[in-house]
Amino acid sequence: MTESSALRTDRYELTMVDAAIQSGTADRECMFEAFARRLPDGRRYGVLAGTGRLLEQIRRFRFTDAELAWLRDEHVVRQPTLDWLADYRFSGNIWGYQEGEIYFPGSPLLLVDATFAEGVVLETIILSVLNYDTSVASAAARMVSVGRGRPIAEMGSRRTSEHAAVAAARAAYIAGFAATSNLEAGRTWGVPTMGTAAHSFTLLHDTEEEAFQAQIDAVGPDTTLLVDTYDIARGIERAVRVAGTELGSIRIDSGDLPTVVAAARAQLDDLGAVNTKITVTSDLDEYAIAALAAVPVDAYGVGTSVVTGSGSPAAGMVYKLVAHKDDAGAWVPVAKTSASKESVGGRKDAVRGIDAGGIARREIVVVGQGPAATDDGDEPGADAEIAGERQLLVPLVTGGEIDERYLGAEGTRRAREHHATAMAELPVQAFRLGRGDPVIPTVYR
Amino acid sequence: MTESSALRTDRYELTMVDAAIQSGTADRECMFEAFARRLPDGRRYGVLAGTGRLLEQIRRFRFTDAELAWLRDEHVVRQPTLDWLADYRFSGNIWGYQEGEIYFPGSPLLLVDATFAEGVVLETIILSVLNYDTSVASAAARMVSVGRGRPIAEMGSRRTSEHAAVAAARAAYIAGFAATSNLEAGRTWGVPTMGTAAHSFTLLHDTEEEAFQAQIDAVGPDTTLLVDTYDIARGIERAVRVAGTELGSIRIDSGDLPTVVAAARAQLDDLGAVNTKITVTSDLDEYAIAALAAVPVDAYGVGTSVVTGSGSPAAGMVYKLVAHKDDAGAWVPVAKTSASKESVGGRKDAVRGIDAGGIARREIVVVGQGPAATDDGDEPGADAEIAGERQLLVPLVTGGEIDERYLGAEGTRRAREHHATAMAELPVQAFRLGRGDPVIPTVYR
Numbered sequence: 001m002t003e004s005s006a007l008r009t010d011r012y013e014l015t016m017v018d019a020a021i022q023s024g025t026a027d028r029e030c031m032f033e034a035f036a037r038r039l040p041d042g043r044r045y046g047v048l049a050g051t052g053r054l055l056e057q058i059r060r061f062r063f064t065d066a067e068l069a070w071l072r073d074e075h076v077v078r079q080p081t082l083d084w085l086a087d088y089r090f091s092g093n094i095w096g097y098q099e100g101e102i103y104f105p106g107s108p109l110l111l112v113d114a115t116f117a118e119g120v121v122l123e124t125i126i127l128s129v130l131n132y133d134t135s136v137a138s139a140a141a142r143m144v145s146v147g148r149g150r151p152i153a154e155m156g157s158r159r160t161s162e163h164a165a166v167a168a169a170r171a172a173y174i175a176g177f178a179a180t181s182n183l184e185a186g187r188t189w190g191v192p193t194m195g196t197a198a199h200s201f202t203l204l205h206d207t208e209e210e211a212f213q214a215q216i217d218a219v220g221p222d223t224t225l226l227v228d229t230y231d232i233a234r235g236i237e238r239a240v241r242v243a244g245t246e247l248g249s250i251r252i253d254s255g256d257l258p259t260v261v262a263a264a265r266a267q268l269d270d271l272g273a274v275n276t277k278i279t280v281t282s283d284l285d286e287y288a289i290a291a292l293a294a295v296p297v298d299a300y301g302v303g304t305s306v307v308t309g310s311g312s313p314a315a316g317m318v319y320k321l322v323a324h325k326d327d328a329g330a331w332v333p334v335a336k337t338s339a340s341k342e343s344v345g346g347r348k349d350a351v352r353g354i355d356a357g358g359i360a361r362r363e364i365v366v367v368g369q370g371p372a373a374t375d376d377g378d379e380p381g382a383d384a385e386i387a388g389e390r391q392l393l394v395p396l397v398t399g400g401e402i403d404e405r406y407l408g409a410e411g412t413r414r415a416r417e418h419h420a421t422a423m424a425e426l427p428v429q430a431f432r433l434g435r436g437d438p439v440i441p442t443v444y445r
Numbered sequence: 446m447t448e449s450s451a452l453r454t455d456r457y458e459l460t461m462v463d464a465a466i467q468s469g470t471a472d473r474e475c476m477f478e479a480f481a482r483r484l485p486d487g488r489r490y491g492v493l494a495g496t497g498r499l500l501e502q503i504r505r506f507r508f509t510d511a512e513l514a515w516l517r518d519e520h521v522v523r524q525p526t527l528d529w530l531a532d533y534r535f536s537g538n539i540w541g542y543q544e545g546e547i548y549f550p551g552s553p554l555l556l557v558d559a560t561f562a563e564g565v566v567l568e569t570i571i572l573s574v575l576n577y578d579t580s581v582a583s584a585a586a587r588m589v590s591v592g593r594g595r596p597i598a599e600m601g602s603r604r605t606s607e608h609a610a611v612a613a614a615r616a617a618y619i620a621g622f623a624a625t626s627n628l629e630a631g632r633t634w635g636v637p638t639m640g641t642a643a644h645s646f647t648l649l650h651d652t653e654e655e656a657f658q659a660q661i662d663a664v665g666p667d668t669t670l671l672v673d674t675y676d677i678a679r680g681i682e683r684a685v686r687v688a689g690t691e692l693g694s695i696r697i698d699s700g701d702l703p704t705v706v707a708a709a710r711a712q713l714d715d716l717g718a719v720n721t722k723i724t725v726t727s728d729l730d731e732y733a734i735a736a737l738a739a740v741p742v743d744a745y746g747v748g749t750s751v752v753t754g755s756g757s758p759a760a761g762m763v764y765k766l767v768a769h770k771d772d773a774g775a776w777v778p779v780a781k782t783s784a785s786k787e788s789v790g791g792r793k794d795a796v797r798g799i800d801a802g803g804i805a806r807r808e809i810v811v812v813g814q815g816p817a818a819t820d821d822g823d824e825p826g827a828d829a830e831i832a833g834e835r836q837l838l839v840p841l842v843t844g845g846e847i848d849e850r851y852l853g854a855e856g857t858r859r860a861r862e863h864h865a866t867a868m869a870e871l872p873v874q875a876f877r878l879g880r881g882d883p884v885i886p887t888v889y890r
Contacts, residue, residue, distance in 0.1 A: 003448065005607065007628040007629040007631075007632055008602070008607040008608070008610060008611065008627070008628075008629050009602075009627075009628055009629075010600070010602055010603070010626040010627065010628070010640060011626050011627075011628055011631075011638045011639060011640030012626065012640030012641055012642055012643060013640075013643075014628070014640075015640050015642070015663070015664065016642055016643065016645075016646045018663050018664075019642070019646070019659045019660045019662070019663035019664065020646070020649065020659065022659060022662050022663040023650070023655070023658070023659030023662065023663075025649055025650060025659065028649060030645075030649065032645070057607065067632075070631075070632045071628075074631065074638070076628070076638070078663075116645075116649050120643070120645060120646075123603070123643070123645075124602050124603050124607075124610075125607055127603035127604070128602055128603050128604075128605065128606055128607040128610055129606065129607055131603060131604055131605070132605055132606035132609070133606070155455070157453070157454075157455055157569050157573055158455070158568070158569050158572035158573055158576060158764075159572070159573075159576055159759040160573065160576070160577055160609070160758075160759065161573055161574065161577035161578070161606070161608060161609040161612050162450065162453045162502065162569075162570055162573040162574055162608075163453070163606065163607075163608035163609065164577070164605070164606040164608065164609045165453060165569075165573055166453065167606050181455040181456050181457065182453070182454075182455065182456075183452040183453075183454055183455070183456055183459070183516075183521070184452040184453050184454075186452075186456075186515075186519065187452055187512075187515045193456045193519070193521075194456060195455060195456030195457030195458075195459075195460050196457055197457055197460070197461055197464070198457060198458075198461065198565070198568070199765070199766070199781045199783070200461075200475075200477070200561075200565060200568075200764075200765065200766035201461045201464070201465070201565075202781075203766045203769075203779040203780070203781065204465065204470055204473060204475065204561050204766060204769060204779075205468070205470060210468070213468070214464045214465065214467060214468030214470065215464045217464070217467050217468065218460070218463050218464035218467040218468075218523075219460065219463075219464065228781075228783045229781045229782070229783065230781070230782050231782070253783065254783035255783070304759050304761075307759075308753075308758040308759055309758075313605075313753040313754075313758045314604040314605065314749050314752075314753055316749075319603075320644070320645065321644070321645035321648045321649060324648075324649055334648040334649075335648070336644045336647075336648065336673075336674045336675070337674070337675050337676070338644070338673045338674065338698065338699035338700070
C-alpha cells in the first residue's frame with residue numbers, strides 16, 4: 001500500500017515549479033520555514049504533532065504515471081516540468097522540533113533546506129499534516145493537564161473525516177491521552193485501542209438486562225456497561241445484578257454529570273461494586289474535565305472537542321521562504337513586508353532557555369545561523385535568568401534520507417515520551433485554562 | 446488502489462458485533478438513522494454532503510487478511526466474528542437525502558436497513574464522512590449566498606488534514622464554490638482546479654519584476670499575479686508593466702481589504718488594465734465576504750474558514766437504532782430516553798412542504814412508514830400553507846447494490862446541481878448571516 005500523496009497539493013506549487021524551471025531559478029538552494037505567527041486565541045503554549053506522519057507522506061510523495069498523465073491531460077504544467085516531477089525524490093535536508101515538543105509564536109518548527117522546486121512542492125502536504133495534528137495535540141495536552149492523571153480516551157473518530165480520525169487519535173496519544181477508539185490508529189501507529197458499547201446495542205435487545213448479559217457473555221465482567229439508555233439508577237442496578245460486583249466499569253453519556261456521577265458512585269458502593277469504575281463521555285472538553293475534578297470520575301472519553309482542536313481546528317502554521325543562496329553561494333535572507341503578515345527572514349536556530357530550577361523561561365530564536373548550529377548548553381550570555389539552553393531542532397531528513405526512528409509506532413511512542421519531558425519544563429502558569437499570553441516570551445538573538 | 450476502509454472504525458462497533466453474534470441478535474433486521482438534533486449554533490439551514498464519498502467507503506469496507514490478522518493478534522473479537530467479518534459485504538438497503546440537499550434538525554438524512562451487525566459496523570465511517578463534509582458544505586453555502594455571484598475558490602488544503610482537504614474541496618464545490626486549489630480533488634472528483642503563486646515565488650527572485658516575468662513567460666499574461674509581497678501599489682505598477690493591460694488578474698492577500706481593493710481598482714483602471722480582475726484571499730469567511738459586497742472585488746479565495754466549517758467543524762450528526770423487527774417480523778420502534786439526548790424512534794420518511802410560490806415552509810418527518818413511502822406531491826392535508834410536498838429520500842443502496850449515479854465526478858456534479866435547486870426553494874430569511882432559528886420548522890406526522 002504505497003499510495004502516492006503527490007496530488008494532495010495546491011495547484012500553484014506545481015505551476016510555481018513550472019515557472020521557476022522556465023526562468024532558471026528552480027535549482028536555487030532555499031531555506032523554507034514552517035512556523036506559527038501566534039498561538040490559537042488565548043492559549044499559553046502549543047504542542048507540535050504530525051512530524052512522523054509527515055515523514056511518511058514525504059516518502060510517498062511520488063509522481064507515478066497516473067499522476068503525470070492527469071497533470072498532462074489537464075495542462076497543469078509543461079513537459080519539462082512533468083519530466084522533473086517524474087524523477088522527484090526529496091533530496092534535501094529537513095530539521096524540526098521533535099514531535100510532541102512545546103512551541104510558541106515564531107518557533108521555527110520545521111526547516112527545509114532544498115532547491116526551490118524540491119522545497120516548494122512539499123508546502124501543502126507539510127502544512128496539512130502539521131496544522132491539523134498540532135491543533136489536536138495542543139487541545140489534547142490541555143485536557144490531560146486538567147485531568148489530574150485520570151486516563152482520557154479519544155473517541156472522536158465520528159466527528160472528523162475518516163482519515164483525519166486516525167491522525168487525531170495519534171496526536172491525542174502523543175499529548176498524553178491513554179487510548180483511542182480508532183482501530184486504524186492502533187494498527188498503524190500502535191496507539192492502544194479501547195471500546196465500550198453504544199445505545200443501539202441496548203436498544204437491539206428486548207431488555208437492558210439481555211443486552212448487558214450478551215456483553216458480559218462475550219467479554220466477561222471486566223468490561224464497561226453503558227447504563228444511561230433508559231434510567232441511570234435502574235441501569236446501574238441491572239448492570240451489577242448481571243455482572244456482579246466484579247463489573248469493570250460503567251459509562252455515563254448524558255445528564256448533569258457532577259450530580260449523576262456522585263449518585264452513581266454512591267449506588268455502586270452500596271451495591272458492593274466498590275471497585276467498579278465510572279467513565280464519562282458526554283461532550284467533554286478541557287473546561288468540562290476541569291469542572292469534574294472533585295467528582296468521583298475514574299476515566300474520561302473525549303470526542304468532538306479534541307478532534308476539532310477545541311475551538312482552534314487549524315494551528316495557523318505557515319511555510320515561508322526565509323533565505324536563498326545567491327550566485328556566489330552566500331545565503332540571502334528574504335521576507336515579505338505585507339501589512340500584518342510580516343515574517344522574520346533568515347535561517348534560524350532555536351533553543352529553549354531554562355532557569356536554574358529547570359523551568360523554561362525563554363523561546364530563543366537565533367537568526368542567521370543554520371539550524372541546530374547552537375550548542376546544547378551554550379552559555380546564556382547576558383540573560384541572568386537563564387541557566388542553560390536546550391537545543392530544539394533535530395535532523396529529520398539528511399540528504400533525502402529519513403531518520404527512521406521518527407516513523408511508525410516507534411516514532412509515535414518517542415514523540416509521546418518527548419512531549420511528557422517537555423511539558424515538565426513548563427512554568428505552572430502554562431496550565432491555566434483561561435485566556436492568556438504565551439507562557440514564555442519568544443526572543444530573537 | 447482499493448485500500449480497505451474497514452479499520453477506520455471505532456473498536457466498539459466490532460465488539461458489539463461480537464457480543465451480538467454470541468447472543469444471537471446479530472441478524473435481527475434493524476433500521477438505523479443518521480440525523481442531527483440541531484443545526485450548528487445560530488445557523489438557519491444545513492447542507493448535506495459526503496454521500497458520494499461515503500458510498501465509495503462502503504464499497505471499500507472489506508476485512509482483508511491484513512485487517513483480520515491484526516484483529517486476531519489484538520484479541521479484538523473472537524473467531525466466529527472474524528469469520529463473519531471476512532465475508533462482510535453490505536447487503537442491505539440505504540436511503541438518503543440527496544447529496545447537496547438542505548436539512549434541518551431531525552431530518553432523517555440517511556436510513557440504513559440491514560441486520561444489526563451489518564448496519565452497526567458502518568456507524569463510524571458513515572458519521573466521519575457525513576459530519577465533516579456536511580460541516581464544510583454548510584459553511585460554504587453561506588459564503589456563496591453572500592458572494593453575490595462572484596466566484597469563490599476553495600484554497601484551504603493546508604488548513605485541514607491532507608485527506609480531509611480533498612473532501613473539503615469537493616464539499617465546497619457541491620455548495621457552489623467555483624473551483625479548488627487541490628489537485629487530488631480535481632483528479633478524483635472532477636472539481637475544477639486553479640492556482641496563482643505564493644510569496645515565496647516572488648522572494649525567490651532578485652526582484653519582483655523578475656518573478657512576474659517568469660510567471661508570465663510560463664503561463665502567459667492571462668494569469669494571476671500576487672502583488673502584495675512588498676508594496677501593493679508598486680506591485681500593481683510592476684505587474685501591468687510586465688504583463689501589459691492584458692493581465693488576467695491580481696491577487697491581494699493582506700491589508701485592509703475595502704481600502705486596498707478600491708485603490709487597486711482605481712490604479713488598474715488608470716493604467717489601462719480595465720479588464721484585469723482582482724482576487725482577494727486574506728482570512729476570508731462569510732462575514733468578510735459580506736462586508737466586501739460593495740467593494741470592486743471580482744473573485745474570492747477562501748481557506749481556513751471553509752475547511753473548518755466556519756466555527757462548526759463537525760455537523761453533530763448521530764447514528765441511532767430507531768427500529769428493529771421482532772420475531773414475528775413486525776417493526777418495533779426503539780429510542781433511548783437519556784436526559785437531553787432523546788431520539789424519535791420508528792422508521793421515517795421525509796418530505797419538504799412547499800407553498801404556492803414554490804418556497805419551502807415545513808420539514809415534514811413522517812414517522813412509522815418506511816423511507817420513500819410518501820408519494821411526491823401528496824395532498825398536504827390540513828396545512829393550508831403547503832401546496833405540495835417534495836420527497837426527500839432516494840434509494841442509494843438496494844440489496845447491497847450501490848446506485849452508480851452518485852459516485853465519482855458524475856455524482857459530485859449531480860450533487861452540485863441538486864444543491865442549487867434546493868437552495869432556490871429556501872425563504873429569503875435563510876440567507877441572513879446573523880444567528881437565528883432554523884428557517885423552517887421540522888414537524889412530525
